[in-house]
Amino acid sequence: GENVxxxxxxxxxxxxxxxxxxxxxxxxxxxxFPWYKQELGKRPQLIIDIRSNVGEKKDQRIAVTLxxxxxxxxxxxxxxxxxxxxxxxxAASNPLLFGNEKLTFGTGTRLTIIP
Amino acid sequence: DSGVTQTPKHLITATGQRVTLRCSPxxxxxxxxxYQQSLDQGLQFLIQYYNGEERAKGNILERFSAQQFPDxxxxxxxxxxxxxxxxxxxxxxxxxxxxxxxxxxxxxxxRLTVL
Numbered sequence: 001g002e003n004v005x006x007x008x009x010x011x012x013x014x015x016x017x018x019x020x021x022x023x024x025x026x027x028x029x030x031x032x033f034p035w036y037k038q039e040l041g042k043r044p045q046l047i048i049d050i051r052s053n054v055g056e057k058k059d060q061r062i063a064v065t066l067x068x069x070x071x072x073x074x075x076x077x078x079x080x081x082x083x084x085x086x087x088x089x090x091a092a093s094n095p096l097l098f099g100n101e102k103l104t105f106g107t108g109t110r111l112t113i114i115p
Numbered sequence: 116d117s118g119v120t121q122t123p124k125h126l127i128t129a130t131g132q133r134v135t136l137r138c139s140p141x142x143x144x145x146x147x148x149x150y151q152q153s154l155d156q157g158l159q160f161l162i163q164y165y166n167g168e169e170r171a172k173g174n175i176l177e178r179f180s181a182q183q184f185p186d187x188x189x190x191x192x193x194x195x196x197x198x199x200x201x202x203x204x205x206x207x208x209x210x211x212x213x214x215x216x217x218x219x220x221x222x223x224x225x226r227l228t229v230l
Binding site for chain 1: 163173220221
């Protein structure tokens with residue numbers, strides 16, 4: 001089955017600087033890669049996702065890049081703000097394959113923005 | 116608010132007991148997924164139902180079972196509870212309309228504490 005590795009496990013950046021979180025996946029058939037943000041005790045919230053037919057997607061200060069050949073994808077947050085502090089999870093799935101839509105999550109990155 | 120609801124919010128029970136967690140998906144979503152989040156295991160996929168039928172199974176214990184009813188709400192039953200079952204249990208839903216439109220939206224979770 002799919003295996004997703006995520007690095008780093010913790011990340012501290014100064015407010016205003018950029019943060020980058022990286023994930024690798026094992027199943028070359030995976031074609032959907034969402035990123036979720038989770039605040040303490042709350043539900044995971046989708047912040048951005050990318051599908052395998054594109055290499056990059058951007059939404060304001062957040063961007064995701066995908067390298068299918070190397071089987072890795074990254075989350076980039078620019079101009080970080082205190083409210084970006086949370087745990088971020090990457091995930092992978094193959095929603096076009098019947099019975100394979102489940103998300104396999106990375107282990108999470110605790111991002112702390114230092115004011 | 117994702118549109119996915121879960122009850123109860125908190126559940127405290129004793130070892131050996133049985134509990135039922137309930138989830139109502141977003142209006143129109145046919146798929147329901149259950150995930151377990153514990154401190155040392157991250158977010159783990161348990162089981163998926165699609166339009167009333169089991170679609171995929173993860174590392175779900177035999178003591179755990181689930182079902183999806185005709186109105187599409189789902190219940191996760193946990194029996195013979197052990198201390199290690201203490202965790203956050205999330206339900207997510209998606210449309211599964213095909214064509215890659217399968218974003219999963221998470222409910223607020225049920226925090227289970229087994230004493």
